[in-house]
Every structure is written in C-alpha cells, then in structure tokens.
C-alpha cells in the first residue's frame with residue numbers, strides 16, 4: 001500500500017515500503033514532476049547524513065506521508081537517493097508504534113558464531129534465536 005509524500009499540500013511522489021532495518025525504513029520512491037523543486041533539499045544521493053543546511057531547509061517544508069486510508073504522519077526529514085528513500089525513526093514525528101522501539105531494545109546482541117538462518121543474510125544470529133535481530137524482529141512482528 002503506497003504512501004504519498006507531501007511538502008505542505010504538494011504531493012511529491014509515492015513511497016512503497018520495501019524493507020526495514022530499525023531504525024531505518026526503506027521505500028521505493030516514484031517522484032512527481034513537483035519533486036524537482038525540492039530535489040536539491042531532499043535528494044541526498046547516497047549521503048548517509050543530512051547537513052545542517054539540509055535539515056534547516058527541510059524544516060520549512062512541512063513534510064508528511066499520507067496513507068491510502070488518509071492517515072497523515074508528519075516527519076522532519078526523509079533521505080531520498082534517486083528511486084530509493086529512507087525514513088529514520090528519529091525523523092518521524094509519530095508513526096511507528098512505540099512497541100517497535102521497546103521490542104527492539106530488549107533484543108540481544110548478534111553473537112553468532114553461526115549466521116542468521118534467513119536465506120542470503122550474512123549477519124550473525126542472536127544467542128537464543130536462529131535469526132539476527134532484524135529477521136527475528138520481522139518474524140515475530142510479521143512485518
């Protein structure tokens with residue numbers, strides 16, 4: 001179910017959820033023509049961090065995502081890299097349920113020595129699970 005990214009009342013494009021690795025949520029981004037006006041601020045082209053100038057500029061944009069059911073979630077920043085977008089937990093004003101944070105915090109460290117059972121995952125497993133934190137979380141949460 002795609003989300004629509006807005007700056008104020010301007011729709012900038014659609015976001016389709018692809019994956020998460022807490023605290024990051026990954027989306028595929030399909031920009032509207034209107035996005036060009038905002039590309040300089042939001043499209044960071046692979047940069048892992050937003051500069052002070054990016055953040056200040058984004059503060060004025062009134063960014064939000066709107067789900068198909070009309071629910072709007074405000075956020076302070078979104079990282080866009082061409083067709084990919086990342087929203088960090090800390091940049092959401094309120095969206096993911098608080099139990100996500102709580103659950104993630106009590107997960108053990110990935111100690112191995114075996115790797116995660118999930119096909120293609122190279123991370124080490126937690127002591128009491130056959131999965132890494134990320135895949136254990138996804139399995140339990142069904143997300």
Ligand SMILES: [Zn+2]
Pocket residue numbers: 116117118121122123131132133134135136
């Ligand atoms: Zn894994």
